[in-house]
Amino acid sequence: MSLLILGIESSCDETGVALVEAQGGAHVPRLLAHALHSQIEMHQAYGGVVPELASRDHIRRVLPLAEAVFAEAGRTLGAVDVVAFTRGPGLAGALLVGAGVGCALGAALDKPVLGVHHLEGHLLSPFLSADPPEFPFVALLVSGGHTQLMRVDGVGQYALLGETIDDAAGEAFDKSAKLMGLGYPGGPALSRLAQQGDPTVFALPRPLLHSGDLDFSFAGLKTAVLTQARKLGDQLEARKADLAASTQAAIVEVLVKKTLKALRQTGLQRVVVAGGVGANRLLREQLDAACARQRVRVHYPELHLCTDNGAMIAMAAAMRLQAGREQARRDYAFDVKPRWPLDSLCT
Template sequence: MLVLGIESSCDETGVALVEAAGPGVPRLLAHGLHSQIQMHQAYGGVVPELASRDHIRRVLPLTEQVLAETGRSLAEVDVVAYTRGPGLAGALLVGAGVACALGAATARPVLGVHHLEGHLLSPFLSADPPQFPFVALLVSGGHTQLMRVDGVGRYELLGETIDDAAGEAFDKSAKLLGLGYPGGPALSRLAQQGDAAAFKLPRPLLHSGDLDFSFAGLKTAVLTQAKKLGGELEARKADLAASTEAAIAEVLVKKSLAALKATGLKRMVVAGGVGANRLLREQLNAACARLGVRVHYPELHLCTDNGAMIAMAAAMRLQDGQAVATRTYAFDVKPRWDLATV
């Protein structure tokens, strides 16, 4: 079974082809990705209308590129999958519309995929795929969640953010420090030059006794500290960046360890853009190694949004009988969509 996956939920256009043969993990044949970062930098963040228009320009050339790389034709594709949500409504509509048009033109069934499920299953694309069950830390954009994953489509929410997500804390703190867009990677790069113990920043809900997160207070503390520094901010910017990154990483690691203890599981998956953070990986790997816990990540280039994770999630759902692709080409999208309802 060949699955063509299309991702267009925000500011990356992704297309990929995955092959599922037999009971094993589906295999990624090729993927293409276009990032809109350069286009949105002038505005300091994603402009939804511009994002949608750029998806229109990119999705078909990327599809042609992926098919050419694999030597396959559109007629050989068995299922066309696309991101149905959550995400920007206009951007989602582009991917859904193209996928359903391709399906209708070739009489192939289509399948809408949950964006976060794509991230959740993205470590199965790696050379060291996990095995069920596991605890998953999803840290993607506006989402920070801990989940127990017993199989494809069998997800139990353990905890989530009650306000800002980890990715938003990175991006908003970076903006306060004047680091530009995208803020998270810029803050992490600057943090490598600073002293993480230079400023005592809060670790919200660290000792709350539950598995929920809150990062809005941390962002406010960064703002307060930046104002206190005044003219000294430029000279201390790296220290403040390092202290901010350390606070976010500590909360994510401690809550993840608490989730492992609560479930008794010995395997963990970290997925989403923040999962590429160097400090988070170092601290989580060290802590889990002491506990005899295996940690799995997607490959670094597949941490951000991409078509490979959408094709993989669709293939795994179809293999497991958790979804049925249809030849109903009328489509809708879900800009807000709770993963627990999938």
């Protein structure tokens, strides 16, 4: 028996809709179609995400995106078996849009609904790739708001190994880019500029690199970038590429070495990298090289699925249902969880 799952993502500044088909047994669910709208252009004028504007834009985009997905997949709305939506974490107003639309569709179709954890969507997104991982593995979750290392033994079987105690890696990219005047979104802009620079020019700190645990801290690095930018003064423009390269090198070194330490501690031989920072080219190159030396397999989501998207929400719902970790419900009253620790899903 197969299930057709509609996934809706609206946690921040991307509206994503997707259809995933889940077969019985251990078959990996299959992505049929997905569509995504990014609000980057709208928020650029403000230098960051404006929550109220984000919510209003989700309202405008979600149903047209759904229509496009059904057309691409050649399926009808009535064929949907389960409607999944992001319940949290994220911006409360943005989450309410996806939850409201998802539950309204479920009620109209008399089909069950399922609220999905946004980070679990990222965590399981590599299962959408042509080379899906196998359990167990170490997961490095790196996004704008989260940096975590998890031990993953199966769907819903997560153990937190370490996490950031202040800024996440994505925040370090974005905030450092803003200090350099690179605009919004800063992380991708900093990474592009870093390709033109020398990462050895500025000796920036690697916070908690030798802490002995698996926690992260990037706030001190951001402060060091600010200090260096002020020292450069009028020379900043000419040295900006070197500063960007040095910043990126510091972040990536910490991520790679902490991930390798997690592998040693757990004895596992497989890594999954997920979240927006997982698209960073230097991170992929250095982690691939380090893991190849230790004969460790590394899995990533496809590049176009590293950002927030509906496909990962539909996939997470499908895998939870397959594993018996969740039951979709016909109770259409809903709430959202702007703050929702991933390890709280463990049972």
